[in-house]
Amino acid sequence: MTLDYAVITPVRNEAENLPRLARSLASQSLTPVRWIVVDTGSTDETVEVVRTLMTELPSLRLVIAPDLEGTQRGAPIVRGFHNGLGALDEMPDVIVKVDADVSFEPDHFDRLLAAFATDTSLGIASGSGQEFEDGAWRTQHNTGASVWGAARAYRRGCLEDVLPLEESMGWDGIDELKAQLRGWRTRTLGDLPFRHHRE
Numbered sequence: 001m002t003l004d005y006a007v008i009t010p011v012r013n014e015a016e017n018l019p020r021l022a023r024s025l026a027s028q029s030l031t032p033v034r035w036i037v038v039d040t041g042s043t044d045e046t047v048e049v050v051r052t053l054m055t056e057l058p059s060l061r062l063v064i065a066p067d068l069e070g071t072q073r074g075a076p077i078v079r080g081f082h083n084g085l086g087a088l089d090e091m092p093d094v095i096v097k098v099d100a101d102v103s104f105e106p107d108h109f110d111r112l113l114a115a116f117a118t119d120t121s122l123g124i125a126s127g128s129g130q131e132f133e134d135g136a137w138r139t140q141h142n143t144g145a146s147v148w149g150a151a152r153a154y155r156r157g158c159l160e161d162v163l164p165l166e167e168s169m170g171w172d173g174i175d176e177l178k179a180q181l182r183g184w185r186t187r188t189l190g191d192l193p194f195r196h197h198r199e
Helices: 018-026 046-054 075-086 108-118 156-162 171-181
Strands: 005-011 034-039 060-064 094-098 122-133 136-139 151-155 185-196
Touching (some): 005 018, 005 075, 005 108, 018 046, 034 046, 034 075, 075 094, 094 108, 094 156, 108 151, 122 171, 136 185, 156 171
Parallel strands (some): 005 034, 034 060
Antiparallel strands (some): 094 151, 122 136, 122 151
């Protein structure tokens, strides 16, 4: 049985990064049933870029959230994600929070969802982040049970167990602890790289 997934991308001033992410999602062998971009108060051309991309990607939807500038660090991402969840027509098997400054190989989500299908106790997972250093893409290591925040996938049942996410710094560690207390496993898939185009 093939699982389905949706992508939620909270953004603020990501006009430069979004086209690359759009190309990456469009190239997936298993495409998302819905991609929701939640703008949390951009002052650049982000909203216009998303509206242009919507003409090319039928799965893409734009949500304009309240301007969250000045709120506690971490809160705009979490509130944006919550806004994106509220815009889903229905909850798919897996919901992935994806930052605008990442990209993936075409089989990334096929392999990610296969991991969820194989291990029914897997609640939160991500691939392994790579960043460009000294002229090459290098894997940034973290512990096996820790999950990258930049491309973080939740099984629907696990997400329901950990909602609402904490609107603060460290939210992406708190949700893992909550998931583990509910009996879910969390892990980074070391053999599934993605690229983090951090400045």
